[in-house]
Amino acid sequence: MVTDTMLQIARKNEPKEKARHRSTRVKDSGVDRLFMVCVYVLLVTFLAVVLLPLIYIVASSLSSPNAVSSGRVWLWPVDFSIRGYEVALSNPQIVTGFANSLFYTVVGTIVSVTLTIAIAYPLSRKDFFGRNVITAFIVFTMIFAGGLIPTYLVVQKLGLLDTRWALIVPGAIGVWQVIIARAYLRNSIPESLYEAAEIDGASSLRVLWSVVLPLAKPMIAVVALMYAIQQWNSYFDALLYLKSDDLYPLQLVLRNVIILNTQTGTLDTATMMERQQLADLLKYSLIVISTVPVLLIYPFVARYFTKGIMVGAIKG
Numbered sequence: 001m002v003t004d005t006m007l008q009i010a011r012k013n014e015p016k017e018k019a020r021h022r023s024t025r026v027k028d029s030g031v032d033r034l035f036m037v038c039v040y041v042l043l044v045t046f047l048a049v050v051l052l053p054l055i056y057i058v059a060s061s062l063s064s065p066n067a068v069s070s071g072r073v074w075l076w077p078v079d080f081s082i083r084g085y086e087v088a089l090s091n092p093q094i095v096t097g098f099a100n101s102l103f104y105t106v107v108g109t110i111v112s113v114t115l116t117i118a119i120a121y122p123l124s125r126k127d128f129f130g131r132n133v134i135t136a137f138i139v140f141t142m143i144f145a146g147g148l149i150p151t152y153l154v155v156q157k158l159g160l161l162d163t164r165w166a167l168i169v170p171g172a173i174g175v176w177q178v179i180i181a182r183a184y185l186r187n188s189i190p191e192s193l194y195e196a197a198e199i200d201g202a203s204s205l206r207v208l209w210s211v212v213l214p215l216a217k218p219m220i221a222v223v224a225l226m227y228a229i230q231q232w233n234s235y236f237d238a239l240l241y242l243k244s245d246d247l248y249p250l251q252l253v254l255r256n257v258i259i260l261n262t263q264t265g266t267l268d269t270a271t272m273m274e275r276q277q278l279a280d281l282l283k284y285s286l287i288v289i290s291t292v293p294v295l296l297i298y299p300f301v302a303r304y305f306t307k308g309i310m311v312g313a314i315k316g
Contacts, residue, residue, distance in 0.1 A: 060284040061085070065277035068284065084285030087278065088257075096246060097253030098289070100164075101232055104249055105293075108168045108231040113224050115173050117216075120181035121208055126191070135182070142175035148240075155241055166241035167234055167249070174230070177223045184219040185212065229294060254286045 055075050060068050064079035072078050088094050122128045123135055146154075151170060160166040189212060197207045213220070235251040242248060248256075 057284050057287050061281070061288045063281070065281045068280045069277040084278075084281040085289070088282060088285050088289060091257060093245065093248075093253050094250070094257065094286075094289075097248050097250040100247060101234075101250040102293075103164065104167050104234065105228050105231040107164075108172070109224050109227045111168055112172050112174070112177070112227040112231075113220060116177050116181050116223055116227075117208075117213075117220070119173065120178050120185055121212060123178075123182045124185035124189075125194075138175055138178060152240060161241055162243045162247065164247060167231075167237050170241075171230070171234075171237065174227065177226055181216075181219055181223055185216060188219075189215055225297070228297060232290075232294060250290055254290060257282065257286070 052075070056073070059075055059077050060073045061084050062077040062080055062082065063073045064081045065083065067073050067078035119138075123131045125131070145151075155161060155166055155170055158169075160169060193211055193215075194207060197211050202210065233251060234249055235255070238247075238249050238252045242252075
């Protein structure tokens with residue numbers, strides 16, 4: 001009986017509590033509402049600027065060569081066709097380039113992340129002597145680089161020209177990624193964990209493997225994504241250091257394929273027009289092919305990205 005009575009009283013007082021809660025809410029002023037409207041309009045505008053070109057590229061890649069060349073495609077495929085993908089995927093150079101880019105991305109990312117953590121971990125420890133001086137030298141290399149010709153000579157002297165390692169070793173460590181990793185390890189992992197592990201007799205490598213790396217997954221995901229995108233889009237280094245066609249990454253192969261399909265030479269008018277239409281279609285199909293792997297990787301690291309990129313944020 002007492003419980004039923006209390007429930008009835010609570011139900012009677014519930015509307016009053018809701019009304020009191022509504023009355024105590026702070027109402028937004030007209031300026032605040034106008035500001036939020038402007039924010040939403042700006043965000044929608046940015047979304048349209050980014051999304052519409054992507055939709056146009058996908059729609060063009062699924063249209064016929066004639067529709068693409070005549071400019072009849074906008075946001076929906078015209079005369080639906082997958083000829084661009086058939087021609088692209090039937091080209092052995094593109095398949096080889098795709099496999100090469102996959103190798104450079106996977107191996108290069110593993111090497112870069114390993115070296116970045118190997119540098120950032122000791123620099124994040126307060127008991128590491130000279131860490132500020134070493135950090136200053138690392139940052140100095142980001143501001144003042146050696147230049148194109150000295151870098152090429154170094155790669156040549158190391159015997160890396162026309163090898164796969166020419167696209168992995170020279171740019172294996174990014175200064176910005178080292179700074180992000182160092183800041184995360186210094187601000188997000190308390191010293192008490194290091195002290196507890198050392199009391200238990202763990203070595204420095206054991207602390208790194210068993211304590212630091214499990215807690216640094218968000219940072220590792222962000223740094224790995226940065227390196228992976230950089231390796232996948234690598235183009236200029238391959239143009240400088242590689243001579244063999246079977247070592248070309250996908251981006252360099254795409255350039256060569258588009259150039260070869262736009263060359264006219266002494267062909268007749270009909271063949272020239274057909275090649276030009278096919279080249280216009282191939283551009284969009286190849287863009288989609290080269291973009292899909294990055295889009296497939298991002299969802300798996302998106303949940304870590306927000307947490308890892310907020311390095312140095314103020315904690316509440």
